[in-house]
Amino acid sequence: MSQDLDRRARELLPELAVERHDAAVFDLRRRRDEAVASVPDWEPLRERAAAIKRHTLDHLDVLLERFEERARAAGAVVHWARDAEAHNLLVARLLEERDIARVVKSKSMLTEECGLNAFLAKRGFDVVDTDLGERIVQLGDEPPSHIIVPAIHRTRGEIGALFHRKMGSPAGESDPERLTRVARRDLRGRFLAAEAGITGVNFAVAETGSLVVVTNEGNADLGMCLPPIHIACLGIEKLIPTMEDLPVFLRLLARSATGQPITAYTSVVTGPRPGAELHVVLVDNGRSDLLASENHRSALSCIRCGACLNTCPVYRRAGGHAYGTAVPGPIGAVLAPGLRDDAGARALPHASSLCGSCTAVCPVGIDLHDQLLAWRREKPSTGPLERLALETAAVVMGHPRLYRLLGRVAGRLWPALARRWPGNPASHWLDSRELPEHPGLSFSQRWIRERDRG
Amino acid sequence: MSDRQLVLKRVRASTRHRVDHPGPHQPPELPGGWGTFAAALEGVGGRVHGPFDSGQLAGRLSAWLEQRADGGRVVAVEAAASRLGPGPWELAEVEADPHSFEGTAVAVLLGGVAVAENGAVAVEGRLAPQRALPFLCRHLVLLVSTDAVVPDLHTAFHRLPNDALAHHHLTWISGPSKTADIEQTLVYGAHGPLTLDVFGMEP
Numbered sequence: 001m002s003q004d005l006d007r008r009a010r011e012l013l014p015e016l017a018v019e020r021h022d023a024a025v026f027d028l029r030r031r032r033d034e035a036v037a038s039v040p041d042w043e044p045l046r047e048r049a050a051a052i053k054r055h056t057l058d059h060l061d062v063l064l065e066r067f068e069e070r071a072r073a074a075g076a077v078v079h080w081a082r083d084a085e086a087h088n089l090l091v092a093r094l095l096e097e098r099d100i101a102r103v104v105k106s107k108s109m110l111t112e113e114c115g116l117n118a119f120l121a122k123r124g125f126d127v128v129d130t131d132l133g134e135r136i137v138q139l140g141d142e143p144p145s146h147i148i149v150p151a152i153h154r155t156r157g158e159i160g161a162l163f164h165r166k167m168g169s170p171a172g173e174s175d176p177e178r179l180t181r182v183a184r185r186d187l188r189g190r191f192l193a194a195e196a197g198i199t200g201v202n203f204a205v206a207e208t209g210s211l212v213v214v215t216n217e218g219n220a221d222l223g224m225c226l227p228p229i230h231i232a233c234l235g236i237e238k239l240i241p242t243m244e245d246l247p248v249f250l251r252l253l254a255r256s257a258t259g260q261p262i263t264a265y266t267s268v269v270t271g272p273r274p275g276a277e278l279h280v281v282l283v284d285n286g287r288s289d290l291l292a293s294e295n296h297r298s299a300l301s302c303i304r305c306g307a308c309l310n311t312c313p314v315y316r317r318a319g320g321h322a323y324g325t326a327v328p329g330p331i332g333a334v335l336a337p338g339l340r341d342d343a344g345a346r347a348l349p350h351a352s353s354l355c356g357s358c359t360a361v362c363p364v365g366i367d368l369h370d371q372l373l374a375w376r377r378e379k380p381s382t383g384p385l386e387r388l389a390l391e392t393a394a395v396v397m398g399h400p401r402l403y404r405l406l407g408r409v410a411g412r413l414w415p416a417l418a419r420r421w422p423g424n425p426a427s428h429w430l431d432s433r434e435l436p437e438h439p440g441l442s443f444s445q446r447w448i449r450e451r452d453r454g
Numbered sequence: 455m456s457d458r459q460l461v462l463k464r465v466r467a468s469t470r471h472r473v474d475h476p477g478p479h480q481p482p483e484l485p486g487g488w489g490t491f492a493a494a495l496e497g498v499g500g501r502v503h504g505p506f507d508s509g510q511l512a513g514r515l516s517a518w519l520e521q522r523a524d525g526g527r528v529v530a531v532e533a534a535a536s537r538l539g540p541g542p543w544e545l546a547e548v549e550a551d552p553h554s555f556e557g558t559a560v561a562v563l564l565g566g567v568a569v570a571e572n573g574a575v576a577v578e579g580r581l582a583p584q585r586a587l588p589f590l591c592r593h594l595v596l597l598v599s600t601d602a603v604v605p606d607l608h609t610a611f612h613r614l615p616n617d618a619l620a621h622h623h624l625t626w627i628s629g630p631s632k633t634a635d636i637e638q639t640l641v642y643g644a645h646g647p648l649t650l651d652v653f654g655m656e657p
Contacts, residue, residue: 024637024638027638028638040482040484041479041481041482044479045479048476048479051475051476052475052476054473055473055474055475055476057469058469058470058471058472058473059469059471059473060465060468060469061462061465061466061469062469062471064461064462064465065462079457080456080457080458080461081457082457082460082461086457130645131635132633132635132636132644133633133635136635136636149634149635149638150635151635151636152638155637156636156637156639159636159637176636176637176639176641177639177641179636180633180636180641180643180644181643184643184644184645187645188556188645191645192553192556208619210619216631216632216633216634216644217631217632217633217644217645217646218589218631218644218645218646218647219644219645221585221589221625221646222586222589222590222645222646224585225552225585225586225589225623226552226553226586236461236465241475243611243619244478244608244611244612246611247479247606247607247608247610247611248479248608250607251571251572251606251607258634260498260628261494261497261498261571261572261573261628262569262572262573262574262607262626262628263628264498264627264628264629264630264631264632264646265625265626265627265628265631265646266574266625266626266628267623267624267625267626268619268623268624268625269622269623270619270620270622270623270624271622272622273585273622273623274622282461284457284460284461284464284465288461288464288465288467288468289464291464291465291468291469292464292467292468297468
């Protein structure tokens, strides 16, 4: 069951914040709908993107080798990491070898997944997140709650108070434009002083060895163009075959994410800039396991637009922190059980109504709700009590007389079960629901009575 | 086994090389032209001037700079300056330390292909080798030729010159730097330029 997610949601997103969060997130969904309606070839575009990704995943070995070869030819150094630890050690070594202390970072869900920030901080590096939303959650010492809008769970008042404490903005200042200026000034100095820039990667083009990085703020570009070394970290699923494939994904990505026709900056970087170093780290961290699963490999097609989060009734009311994963929402619940095997990950596919809205908006055609259902079968997360209940139910359903007898017993117990009292096994279920009044008669009893009367 | 060998071995075990590439996407005929591009650019927070013929362009830009630059430093890349001729701008050095562009009030660059569906303009390494300049300046000006406008992004990638990737970076710029990370309130000038102005050039 999804009791854990439910409990965390209650702790992390207070009652009052739920309505605001729900509205803010759904507004992104509304903007997405408007943008999609203006693209006449949207559905063919989605199908094309899904087909390109199917081809890519089926040729991932040759595409990875091609990308490596072309990126090297352009002057990049390509590294491989089997898991999060190998990735973190590799990045730390690159920094240590150059005696680097000050690092600017732009948004990367991969480095969130690997816990890179905490790893580097422990070793004494000064790592500054530069995406405004990421900076807000970094200063607040909490993880992002949304993959596109990391601080969507925070109000302007909370952010104003945080900036006052951490950056000395005037007390009580909560105007988004003035707060943005405060962060801009502070971060501009950090960009200029940075000795290394770490970025994520949206797409890696095998044909040319190019990296594609998109932002609205321009923070990834400043991180790439000022320091003498750029370290780009990406999961092995970020590959696309050719430059001609890129516009297919670019036309889908921003429209699905925020309803913009394209992000403000879309940078295609091929090799290091003159006089600088470019290091590319290709990370597996469970992706090859997911690739081996016929049911779930399509989840590797995800381009991290966040559309499935914005439309999901569970995400909208629970908030991203409740998931306990780097990527929350439906795609997070599909990826988690494939990337790691623990009770928390197993429970996530149950936190869904299977309404299918996620599948309907996914720009690369991932069958998200079918995959959630498949995980429930493949990795059951029922406890011993639930299993006993289900097994008992199967026996009772198979024996009509026993069923009728227990039905009458349940009718007597109903008033007690429908109320919350300490020790009632149904208490948790009743937290957010009310049982209807008991009708007094079972369906069969009523049927017989009506028939005899007729 | 090295991480490279291990990852490739695991990936190879799950690839069969049977699914063909679907081929290029053929977009339907979308509206193109300068007017559509200008509307898209204004929709993402940019401003559009002109188009002007080559006799007017430098004068119009100079007049606009007088207000906008407010006495600050105006830097133009060689490719833009050669279109404009002499004016109130200094030439950006190709070999300059990128940090030296901090404090630039206005940067003037020559744009390449422009896209009507999303207001994006290609800024190529070949035409703007100073990678940091369009991000460190407070205000960005792009000169865009009216015949560089194409309807959609697929056509735009096809229209790029063959050596577009040979100069390290190619950036599609669509509007000024922006963020909506504080309560979804749109703010221009998150990290990069606060404004983007496109001056149209008649061919």
